[in-house]
Amino acid sequence: MSESLSDRLGAGEMLHLPARVTHARRGGIRHAFVxxxxxxxxxxxxxxxxxxxxxxxxxxxSLYDRDHGGPRGDGSGAAWAQRVFASAGLEGVRVALLMQPRFLGYWFNPVSFWLALRGDRLLAVIAEVSNTFGQRHSYLCHHAAFAPISPEDELTATKVFHVSPFQDVRGTYHFRFSITGAAAAIGIRQIDGKEGLKATMSGDFSPAGSARLLRSALRRPGGAMRVIMLIYWNALRLKLKGAEYRKLPAPPDHEVSR
Incomplete structure (x- = not known):
């Protein structure tokens, strides 16, 4: 029987997730990658x-507190997440962070997830989104009265933040979360009429010891550097397919969408 997520985190364990990440763009110009x-x-x-x-x-x-929680580059880490959850009415929870770490000091994280856990119940998630233009915005996802989130549940949020220069800032996000001590699966659909995208990440957790971290660095060299290169490569592919480039709009005037 696998150990619970609460027990693993409570024991100070750090978990490695070699996630299979997919993106599929729908609409007039289709584009997908894995x-x-x-x-x-x-x-x-x-x-x-x-x-x-x-x-x-x-x-x-490495993980620097300033990389997460609050203004980009000037965050306060888990203390910020606790304040956001508390201001929404949720206190007395364990806060965990699912993120891509710095690699040799280099940081870029398209989306990280702050989890609010009570025992093994997932009560809320902050999806912390950063774009390639130095901006950040977060979406707080939860049920009424913070009922536990199950894998079948779909939580929605209005898109208010510029992510891809080939998409408009409009439509709705639909989030699904399944996170246990053994595995994680997260799905995000953005729906904008006939346009939009579907993104998923999933995989099994393993203890993140030094040997496993070293193997991951050798299998996928560069870490966050590799991720930013893949983003620019797919942006070029989209441009060559004829996708229209949108100018950078002003960011939202609020830090967290609730």
């Missing part, structure tokens, strides 16, 4: 990191 991307899941305030991972200092892989 890649493996390395994510880590941890409780930043309880984690006992392996030698090749550090918090707030340089290493092969």
């Amino acid at each position: 890649y493996r991307v390395d994510y880590l899941l941890l409780d930043p305030d309880a984690v006992r990191p392996p030698r090749l991972f550090s918090r707030n200092r340089f290493n092969l892989f």
